[in-house]
Amino acid sequence: MAWVNENYAALEDSYLFSEVAHRVAAFTAVHPEKKIIRLGIGDVTLPLAPVVVEAMQRAVFEMGVKETFRGYGPEQGYDFLHEALVKYYAGFGVSLESSEIFISDGAKSDCGNITDIFDDANIILVPDPVYPVYLDTNIMRGRRIIFMKGSPENQFLPMPDDAVKADIIYLCSPNNPTGAAYSKEQLEAWVAYARKQDAVILYDAAYEAFIGDETLPRSIFLVEGAKECAIELCSLSKTAGFTGTRCGYTVVPKVLKRKTKTGKELFLNKMWLRRQTTKFNGVPYIVQRGAEAVFTPEGQKQCRENLAYYKENAKLIGNVLEEKNISYYGGKNSPYIWMQCPNHMKSWEFFDYLLENLGIVGTPGSGFGSMGEGWFRLTAFASREATQEAVERFRSLPPQ
Ligand SMILES: *Cc1c(COP(=O)(O)O)cnc(C)c1O
Numbered sequence: 230m231a232w233v234n235e236n237y238a239a240l241e242d243s244y245l246f247s248e249v250a251h252r253v254a255a256f257t258a259v260h261p262e263k264k265i266i267r268l269g270i271g272d273v274t275l276p277l278a279p280v281v282v283e284a285m286q287r288a289v290f291e292m293g294v295k296e297t298f299r300g301y302g303p304e305q306g307y308d309f310l311h312e313a314l315v316k317y318y319a320g321f322g323v324s325l326e327s328s329e330i331f332i333s334d335g336a337k338s339d340c341g342n343i344t345d346i347f348d349d350a351n352i353i354l355v356p357d358p359v360y361p362v363y364l365d366t367n368i369m370r371g372r373r374i375i376f377m378k379g380s381p382e383n384q385f386l387p388m389p390d391d392a393v394k395a396d397i398i399y400l401c402s403p404n405n406p407t408g409a410a411y412s413k414e415q416l417e418a419w420v421a422y423a424r425k426q427d428a429v430i431l432y433d434a435a436y437e438a439f440i441g442d443e444t445l446p447r448s449i450f451l452v453e454g455a456k457e458c459a460i461e462l463c464s465l466s467k468t469a470g471f472t473g474t475r476c477g478y479t480v481v482p483k484v485l486k487r488k489t490k491t492g493k494e495l496f497l498n499k500m501w502l503r504r505q506t507t508k509f510n511g512v513p514y515i516v517q518r519g520a521e522a523v524f525t526p527e528g529q530k531q532c533r534e535n536l537a538y539y540k541e542n543a544k545l546i547g548n549v550l551e552e553k554n555i556s557y558y559g560g561k562n563s564p565y566i567w568m569q570c571p572n573h574m575k576s577w578e579f580f581d582y583l584l585e586n587l588g589i590v591g592t593p594g595s596g597f598g599s600m601g602e603g604w605f606r607l608t609a610f611a612s613r614e615a616t617q618e619a620v621e622r623f624r625s626l627p628p629q
Pocket of ligand 1: 334335336337338360401405433435463464465466467472476477
């Protein structure tokens, strides 16, 4: 008899995006003539930067020649990419060693896989609203999860509460879905809390490249003492358009250590290396050459042009919401605009209103947690033309 994992029965059906698709299909069936603008997409739309494509083409060619062909590579990634990342981090003031960086096929995998190296008795602290992966990967392990509330009172940036005991803390900054980003002082408070509780912070920096405000930290390791209590998860998905190409990296500092339940002290960097070398065989050489090109000066220039395009879209959306006196977060150091539903509408109510009256599709905030009720996520990933058209339609909304 094979028993299956009971915890999977405790997962809630993720109906958010299927329900969105269902309601849009129902609307277009009745109104085939209406042009729908999709501001719900959480995926990039601009193609890969030319230098990335050229680097991958060269790598494909190498793979077809006996002298330069490569088989299995190092599970944790090639040195050339580690070195590119060490330089990249140094560029915003963080000093890392190559062996602290692990290349993977993306932050979502690492986010789920990192749960392997922690005991299931840990109490998990996650923000609400939140990227659903933090929650579901821990439900799959049967762990106890507690929530910290994001709301306008804390600008959707929950802060530590000494009365709350937690062992593993998920932070995402700039945040998906709220677009809010922690300041250095706020991260200092989190690091202090984690160190006091002997907790570990899992810091999701997938949107760090969207930070334009120089005073905001692009890595938690800019905070003193963070290497003793934090792991950083990062991805080329949103920063370089790698959502379909797949490449990310996770930083596990050498000094980070914690005890097992029976008191054995282990280094998390060694544990993660052991986990990855056992269960993962690395990212394709071709993709890693493409990733390396992202971090060259020309690659950075080309990728930043794409980011600037999305950020301009975000600004256009933000501007029209301001004109309409609609309160929102994000949109500045993030591709997400987290807006309050007008006239006290609930998230799904506003979804229907927006679809039926303006032909615009967004994502109901309640799909990201109970604190998202009454809020709504718009994204800046549509084309400029579609975004401008959506802005014009928003302009026709009655004043709030
Ligand atoms: C998109 C996203 C990621 C990146 O996931 P990949 O697996 O690298 O594509 C990570 N975290 C958050 C919050 C995201 O929105």
